[in-house]
Amino acid sequence: MALDFVAGCLGGVAGVLVGHPFDTVKVRLQVQNSNQPRYRGTVHCFRSIIRQESIFGLYKGIGSPMMGLTFINAIVFGVQGNTMRYLGKDTPLNQFLAGAAAGGIQCVICCPMELAKTRMQLQGMGEYQVKSKVYKNSLDCLIRIYKKQGICGINKGMVTTIFREIPAFGFYFLTYDCLTRALHCEPDDSYIIPKLLFAGGMSGIASWISTYPIDVIKSRMQADGVGGINQYSGIMDCIRQSYQKEGWQVFTKGLTSTLLRAFPVNAATFATVTLFLMYTRADDDCKELETASASAIQQHSSL
Template identity: 85%
Template sequence: MALDFAAGCLGGVAGVLVGHPFDTVKVRLQVQNSNQPRYHGTIHCFRSILKQESVWGFYKGIGSPMMGLTFINAIVFGVQGNAMRHLGRDTPLNQFLAGAAAGGIQCVICCPMELAKTRMQLQGMGEYQVKSRVYKNSLDCLVRIYRKHGIRGINKGMVTTIVRELPGFGFYFLTYDCLTRALNCELDDSFIIPKLLFAGGMSGIVSWLSTYPVDVIKSRLQADGVGGINQYSGIMDCVRQSYRKEGLQVFARGLTSTLLRAFPVNAATFATVTMFLMYSRADEACKPQEAAPTIQQPSSL
């Protein structure tokens, strides 16, 4: 358990460092004003942030996911492992159920963390009236929200986070288990690293594709009210308004950036976790439950 915890933390750090710029682009695209879009697509958003805010603009809000890594990975690895032992048999269905359980429970940390990350990432966007630095850092963001809105405020978007994470983590662990078995990961295989990178990357992509529309709604709800005006009264109101104004394509807003992020993030996370376990427990390094990484978005993963 201790090795799983340490490996998960290291893998999570690697995943956040690789994927946070893509996540910043994803959130900006998801929540921008459709009537007067600031960005015309993923590439334009990347270029605009780099030109206007420098490379550090991509890492706005990174403190929040970094702060939550230890707790999230401990929860995910602990719950998933215990759930598999409780379920008994190592079957595809049990892999999905154990992953879903882990994803659901870690929402307690994930939701406030992503709320702070989203608010930090929106600083500098004129349509959200946050051209200046409203929050000093992610912790300051959560403290300010708590003082103004209490526990309910820092858990804004919790329902959509749970709806996203349950199937998301389920599909992630299921895909990872299936791919590692199909690829016959063995410690003495000279191609084990490319195999692990591929398995981790593809697992992340499958996970995001399974829940992405929910993530769009979650981002919009968590961004709502930043400028002092609330547009949505709830989840279904957000869905209706978003669909009415922008059509079905709104639920794929930022998907390109997310998928570009999903593969390297989860590949890096998986490789880091596995390499750590390979050196720590060479005889157990390739077991799915020992080497499985978590998702940054999302997410996360």
Template identity: 75%
Template sequence: MDFLAGCIGGAAGVLVGHPFDTVKVRLQVQSVDRPLYRGTFHCFQSIIRQESVFGLYKGIGSPMMGLTFINAIVFGVQGNAMRQLGKDTPTNQFLAGAAAGAIQCVICCPMELAKTRMQMQGTGMRTSSTNKLYKNSLDCLTRIYKREGVRGVNRGMVTTLIRETPGFGVYFLAYDMLTRGLGCEPEDPYMIPKLLFAGGMAGIASWLSTYPVDVIKSRLQADGVGGVNRYSSIADCVRQSVDREGYMVFTRGLTSTLLRAFPVNAATFATVTLVLMYARAGDDCPKDCELAPPTQAPPTEQQAPPTQIQPSSL
């Protein structure tokens, strides 16, 4: 059930947040010498004016296919890791989230590579332009594989791993602490707004903890678009970026990312939590809504009734 809930939550998050992600990538990789966009809102306006509103959804095929599956892996692995760890503590929430983040990199890295290349193609041109390099995300990965092999498809894997492992640990830790602090109980009439707030803030905390790494990852994955490779390694990318743009380069696109992070993760976490709560409530009910036998022992402190399950434990 963790996997199914993750699928549904992932799809909801992609639909809400992809336009913000397109803006983030454009801002992160634009040339400092000839910048196309002055900031987040100017980037939004320029894309809509030059490429139509569909320009904001360039490359959505890759995350729609990938993130749905990735969220299934993330929430499935996190849920199973918590069960293996046994005790629901903040430390275990972080460790389970970190494990989930590391495992999903195998899919996340190629998916984000295709998304980045699709988002960068046709910059400043109408989406109907005929000189597209890639037809879709699958065609993009196929062409990269033919040109560069497995290594090319996994470009940016190290930076993805560095970003995702602690990022998802912070993600689940923040959500757990917020939902417990807010008292998100199933009978609370304000439970859904609280879940949305906790999910949104958990997403913001996760991005803030690893955002500089994401800037470098985007630059490495966009490197080579147009036929010119500028960076020979992660260290070279960091050095060139800092030398040319200063340390503020690590905040490129941060406004767009945080604007995206709140609604995306609010939708994702609230959807996953509600699906799991209702599914588990259904599993715990007696079959055919039968009343429990009167001789059944009352629940002990170690075995709480279903309505006492904390949604924060997912």
């Protein structure tokens, strides 16, 4: 049981290091002013950030996901693994239900973490009146928000986060389960690593596609109020205004960078988790066999 949590931590670290630059681009594209867009697309956004803010600009706000995803992945893989044991049968439906349960529970950490990440990533964007460095780091960001707005402030966007995470993680684990079954991923398979990387990457893509429009609204809700300007009175108002101003395309803003990020991040995450569990459990099984054999020999010699 504890191994699920440890594996999740390791997978989270691997995923953040690989994918945070893509996430920064995604957020910038999602929340930029539609009337005077600063970036023409994913590639232009990447180049602009590197040119204006150096390579470190792509890693703005990484402290929040690096701290948060350690716990989030521990929760997700821990809850998912334990829920599967509780449900009993390893079926696609149970994989979806276990993933959905894990997605819902981890929102408690995910929402404040993503709020801090979003606010940090927006520093330097003129249209949000945060040209100067308002926050020192992710923790400082959350502390400042808490002092001004209390517990509700640091949980801004919680409803949209829940609506996104529950189905997203359901499809996440369902897709991975189906693909690893179809690819016949076995410990003694010489191609197991590329198979796990492919299954993990495709699981991430399926997960994001299933709930991406909700993520756009979540980002806009969490960015709302930066610089003292509030545009939306609630979720439905955000959806209505966004659609009226930018059409249905608004709900796919940043999708390209998200999918580019989703494959390597989730490939690294799932492969790390699966291989860790596979080999640690194999070692445990070997130790159990050795203990049982030693016990049997002792009993035999005492006869």
